[in-house]
Amino acid sequence: MSRFDATPQALNAFIDGELDLATQLEAEALVERDAALRQHTEQLRELSRAVRLQADYHAAPAALRAHLGRRPHQPRWLPSFTWRIAGAGALCSLVLAWGLQMALAPSASDLLLNEAVASHVRATLAQRSIDVASTDQHTVKPWLSARLDFSPPVQHPVAAGAVLQGGRIDYLGGRPVAVLVYQLRAHQIDVFIWPSRERPAIDTPAARRGFQTAAAGFDGMAWLAVSDVNAEDLARVLQALTAGDGAPR
Template identity: 30%
Template structure:
């Protein structure tokens, strides 16, 4: 029998980054791809590095001022410069004081510095507001990617809600309902469940498939983390959508069609309502 040799050495950082950036030769790329088919650890490293590169690229453009704002700022600076260099053009000329001519020459630069400081302040405030949300979204995505690993085994493997729901009793400070199989959207299957944590708070992780796409559903007490309500987004090709009930926050993560993801969320929200 001709068996393929097992690759035991992991990809080094140079090879991993060159693989992601498409900088390897065809032979090197083929070797890396062959390694990734058998090495779970390196596959996760590639996923993590790819996400980091994408997030870094997005962050570099996230707080760029819109062109309209830059044009208005440039027009204001030009107008201010003209008024300072030719005071006679002012509609209400003020009494002239003896001011060093050098002061007029540096004022446009001072205005530019002030504008830059204002933009920086706005960016920092926006970053503070988004930082917690982005961190939690990254945590959710990492947990979902971990479920895609062939080595990942949920603590409960069952499509029976009467098996999955009771398993969480005593493990969570809250309870939730699961829909019957007949109520689930078309081609949606419950695979199992796990106990997990989000920002240090216990959460239920429900594992579904929709059209063979893996779906992670996180349920957490509504009072424990208000950031979850602002998470809806798309990250690295994965959709993160949220829904709420009076007691729960429900977050869905998957690469399935967002409309299909919302259909599952709607069923889970509906089943939490008292009969």
């Protein structure tokens, strides 16, 4: 099967020496055998020589020659292709980083629980778990209401055996909240309360750093309890508070 087809494009490539060695040798043999093709080839060569001799040439500025001399030769398509590859790689990296961040970043629920547990621990260690110390609901409730933009319900979870010790004001989720402090045997229970139409959007009961948490929605308020008591007792106390079993005094 012939490698060389005497088309105008192939003849130009033959004259300019752009064919591979095997095809170049085959073309030379074909031109040698075909008188008409040989004459046409000579005419093309004369035209090529005339262009080289008579065409105007302009020397490149010295600065341009120096700049080009410092750069390795690259095909014209390479920079564009390289930038596309680099751009695609950067985009993939950004998508991967965003995915990892979303996967590893704590959810709003986790942040809220972590804040509540940290507040409970901080108040306990600093021995400032109570701003107003009283077992009297009529003392604790007015004190909190005077310092907040809402009036928190204050009850005694009699059925669960917890006793009101007092309350304090703290911050949770970027806003001030009421904290009711209860005692159940040797355990302190902090109950965070703030206005909300729904219960906190968190999965409870849940353990955080060894502390139990439980959440509920009741009486137009969100309730979030934190303690080192066992999960069953904590859930029982919160149930008593939010089911109307607490006896206000």
